Amino acid sequence: MTRSLLASSPRGILRLLASPLLALPVLLSAPAVQAAPATQAEMGLYTRIAAVNVCIARAAGIDFDKAVGVAGETIAQLILGQHQGLIQQVGDKPLTIEQLRKGAVNSAVLGAAEICPKSVPPDVMKKVEAALKQAGGGKAPAK
Numbered sequence: 001m002t003r004s005l006l007a008s009s010p011r012g013i014l015r016l017l018a019s020p021l022l023a024l025p026v027l028l029s030a031p032a033v034q035a036a037p038a039t040q041a042e043m044g045l046y047t048r049i050a051a052v053n054v055c056i057a058r059a060a061g062i063d064f065d066k067a068v069g070v071a072g073e074t075i076a077q078l079i080l081g082q083h084q085g086l087i088q089q090v091g092d093k094p095l096t097i098e099q100l101r102k103g104a105v106n107s108a109v110l111g112a113a114e115i116c117p118k119s120v121p122p123d124v125m126k127k128v129e130a131a132l133k134q135a136g137g138g139k140a141p142a143k
Helices: 010-028 040-059 064-083 097-115 122-135
Strands: none
């Protein structure tokens, strides 16, 4: 005589519900195939996402360092998870999470200085402007 799922014992139902959880480590593990490095376009998108997150957090009253830290960590984890720490512009060697964090935080600060300069503390804006001037590249963000 077969019993329906509803008539099963509570233990049987729990085992049935828990069994898919056993596959989670396998499903969530890193793929065996080498991930493609993040392209320049993807890095631009990630920088923009981090910058927008900083601007939104600042508008909500969150401390600048905390906002930048969270945005940077999000992007660092994204690059590590999706691209195994590889960035096309940097080379063939994967970056460590510490290297990714530093770069992502810097990108978030630079992006926020461009998108929402009034949300960036004045001392940080001065450092951004000096770094841009020293690099000889981009223009200083509008104030």
